[in-house]
Amino acid sequence: MAEQSQKRSSKAALIITPFLLLLLAGGMTVLGWSLAPTHTLEKYLNIAFMDNLKTQTETAGLQILQKEIDTADAEDTGKKTYPEGKITYPVFGEQYAQLTADAIGLNVGVFFGSNSELLALGACQTTQSAVLGTVGNVVIDAHVNTYFSDLTKLSVGDKVVLYTDYGRFTYRVAESISFDKTDRKYLGVTEGEDHLTLYTCKPELLGNSDVRVGVRCDLVAKEFYEPLQ
Amino acid sequence: MKRTIKYLASVILSLLLIFSFIALTCSVLLRGRALNPAAYHRIVAEQHLTDKISVRLTNYFTQQENTTGIPVSVYAESLKSENLEPVVDITLRKLFDYVYGVAPDTETKPDFTVLEGDLRKFFEQYAEENGIARDAAFEDALRKNMDAAEKKITTECDVFKTGSLAEAGLLGKARKIYPLTVWLIPVTGAFTLLLLLILFLMYRRTVDRWFYWVASSVLVSSILMLVPSxxxxxxxxxxxxxxxSEQIFAAVTGFLYGLTHTVTVYAVCGIAAAVLLYVIAGICGTVRHRKEAVRNAKH
Structure with a gap:
């Protein structure tokens, strides 16, 4: 009887032992990980593998929206305009304005946001600068080999007009500018002052330039198509 | 009481054996893959990384054309996949030379003779067509463009981000630890054998039980590796x-998935080996019981 009981408990031990070992080893592993100083490793892992977009159904991507913007002057169309009005804020990749400068025959679409794909399509406004119609410095750049090839031919007093779906904004060239690519002097915020800064790379023999050239313009008129409610 | 003590001792030895097996597997993987340049070269070939780099660089220089005025065709020869392979190879070689302690730093100097020749030819042709003097300013502009292009190509070919790893100090740490890793496999292997020997000495009269405990240790260590992988x-x-960045993403994830796949394979083989050991234990146990039964019958 005792022998049979011993045999039964021996068999039970044989079956239970691997599970017991798995439980003990697994528990020790989890305990060891939680007690060990792995903060630095976890920090690096979180930084290196932070993109969880792959686990979601939608992923972010650049949406480029090109569109026709009416550049007919308000006087020609008889459209009433207002000094203050509603602004339709653009999204990154959207063509939200048309830039014209009759003095140099410039007429180019302006995209909100700047990257190589958008610069291939037109002029680009940096997202940190003021949206047309708001107070501040509107900063727009384009490639010197394409759309802004004649930018430096603008003279003080020349008219520059930007058309959007919500209004027309007229500037006059106040000064020609030249600065190093690392200098933020003309590209930063201008508190309480309305400016337009247009710039491009200084043409070199060939290759990249470290110098930027362009014009700084002052606001002459804001004409909104819809009043503020 | 004696049986209980023996059982507890076996559980403790098995736990040590489990972690010893895992440590031995990790040591083999570390020396065989993580610290072996052949594994990285294999990833470069399997993931067609030089093709990806070629496409990416071609797109880059095409976009740059608007800014620089240099047509992408000037770079065509240098951006061919077969011409980018030596650049990738040299960055990998420098990475391991540094970790092994052979090289003082990770700076690479790939051969850009073809690129420099093509750029010079284009510049000189442009200068001749436009009546531009080949003076110091000309040479300066040419040199600047060569340096910028070489830097871009080298950066894109650095698929395992050697530069970033070096800046973060991780390569320095790997360099310090590397001499110790030479002892990893011998030490973990010796410890594993020692544990197996101690278990054998405990169960030298009941070998089936030795097979059983080894099988249980192998099984549990395999499960612990299989679940996370x-x-x-x-x-x-x-x-x-x-x-x-496509090629860096492919390189790093390709390497990590390869490592994970290897761990999974080892774990599955471990489970198969455990099953075999259980069968052997069963057979040995049956033989032993029959012998005991015969001996008892005689007495």
């Missing part, structure tokens, strides 16, 4: 890698 593979966890 299978989960990482099933959830494509490494796709969360933050660097989305």
């Amino acid at each position: 299978a989960w990482l593979s099933a959830t494509n966890w490494f796709d969360r890698f933050a660097v989305k």
